[in-house]
Amino acid sequence: MVTTLAICRRELRAYFTTPLAYVFIVIFVAMNGATAFFFGGLFDRGQADMTSLFSMLPWLYLFLIPAVAMRLWAEERKSGTLELLMTLPVSTTSAVFGKFLAAWVFSGIALSLTFPVWITVNWLGNPDNGIILASYIGGLLMAGSYLAIGGFVSALTRNQVIAFVVGAAVIFLFMMSSLDLILAAFRGWAPIFLVEVIQSLSFLVHYDSIVRGVIDLRDLVFYFSIMGVFLFANVVVVDQKRGA
Amino acid sequence: MSDLLRVIGLTKKFGDFTAVDGIDFSVARGEVLGFLGPNGAGKTTAMRMVTGFLPPTGGTAIVDGFDVRIHPIEVKRKVGYLPEGAPLYDDMTPSEFLTFVANVRNIDGADRDRAIDSAAGQINIQHVMHQPIGTLSKGYKRRVGIAQAILHNPDVLILDEPTDGLDPNQKHEVRNLINEMASDKVIVISTHILEEVDVVCSRAIVIANGTVVADGKPLELEARSSFHNAVSVRVSGATDSLADKLRALPMVGKVETSKIGDGKVSLTVFPSRPVNILEPVSECLRELSVTVEQIHVERGRMDEVFRNITTTTKS
Ligand SMILES: Nc1ncnc2c1ncn2[C@@H]1O[C@H](COP(=O)(O)OP(=O)(O)OP(=O)(O)O)[C@@H](O)[C@H]1O
Ligand SMILES: [Mg+2]
8 A cells, every 4th residue: 555655656746747747737728628618608508517528528538548648657668667666565456556546646636627617607607516526526437447448558568659549549449339330340240238238338328427417336337347457457467568 | 594595496488588597596695696697698587587577487586585476575575676777767856766665665754764865875876866867877877776776775685787887986886885785685796897706796606598607706716717826927138938948847837928018028827737836937037037027826817717608608
């Protein structure tokens, strides 16, 4: 636990000592603000809520979260510090978890910096703050599962660009798995339950229900299972690929 | 007391290629073991397995009773390790970095400050403690890496080329540091600097192609040299027949001469059997009344021994 926290703190500091953190936060907040106020028509619709921000969020995350996750392991492998880290008395599990936690906290900080939008909608009208809170939780859960995927992909390579591209592609597949295009490819031959399983893997389906203000246990289980599975895979990959 | 570090049949294969091929050795507290061998011999790979970074293909290493395959965390607690090339987090300062390492090693509060101060002092990095590691010179990076390895005063210290990139003063300092720490630890260092072996190591292991080809005290290794017990002299005003006269002495085998200008000649007189021939040689020189500027008995040349051991096994 102590080591997990030490690693988490170091990673978090690493985010803020590189320009990446500030670039990320500025782009993230600016784009969120832009979607909320302009594309989303916050003023025109005459309705005070944050729906447009949160409906854009999965797409913004599709590009920004892999950028946060790509360095987690690829950078350590490339610079050789992986050898340093893994010869300290640290279990692979706590290293994986510490890094993931740092990336998640960082994404949470970025997400929380959208609070001016929240203040604005409350100033303009009477939004349902319960729904907004649920949406923030949904956003965080989505960030967490995207990060678990991105971290896992980052452990597979020493090249951060590859980690970014492959990470975004895998996340995209998960997002799209509820679309007919993908499902049709399975419908012809796969049993119904498999098609349903694939459909249920979609981030968007689970996210939509949370954003509507309903935090269903099944959605929580979904997100935490995705994180669990990919963090576990991350541990396996780090152990397998060590030094190779 | 059993040995603090035991390496048993340690083997590593990368695909079909065997990088480390069943090496065995044990090191007791107080020993400083020099790990020698040509590039690609498998030194780094062996160290990576002992420190728990690489899983062995076969065999194992046991540190203070803990098998690295079964209790890697225990082994890592007891070992301080400087990886080859001293990889470090460039975005941190030495102070932040050492604090991180102390946290991970569960050293906190006043102990942590004391450990960091002491390690930084021992390796002379106090004045760069707040400069990002990425901007430090190569030698300073190496020193930060060593500070990290000695931070928790480990029982077993494994240093992969610790003096690579250090200036002569710092090389000297690091060797002194190793000598100071040696009495209550096991220290294993790999190096390509053979003089270092004489100065710091109580024992040397030479590996080539993944196997141990020599294991002994530096003096024993040097004794394998053809220069062992040879007498080197520098004389002026020598006649051409000097070499022949020396060669005619009992127990003298070969004599090599080379002119070094100003009428001076340098000669190396090799014994035909492993005995000290200083007496007869100097007597002979006195009789011939040549002026001896320098004379000494060679202990043996490490580089020659190294070359012989590691090239004959290659073919
Ligand atoms: N991950 C790896 N995959 C494949 N081969 C490897 C790997 N790591 C090391 N090797 C090979 O194993 C052999 C031993 O390498 P090692 O780094 O242990 O040598 P070394 O004795 O430390 O050499 P040097 O003196 O140059 O540091 C080399 O031939 C190297 O190419
Ligand atoms: Mg090496």
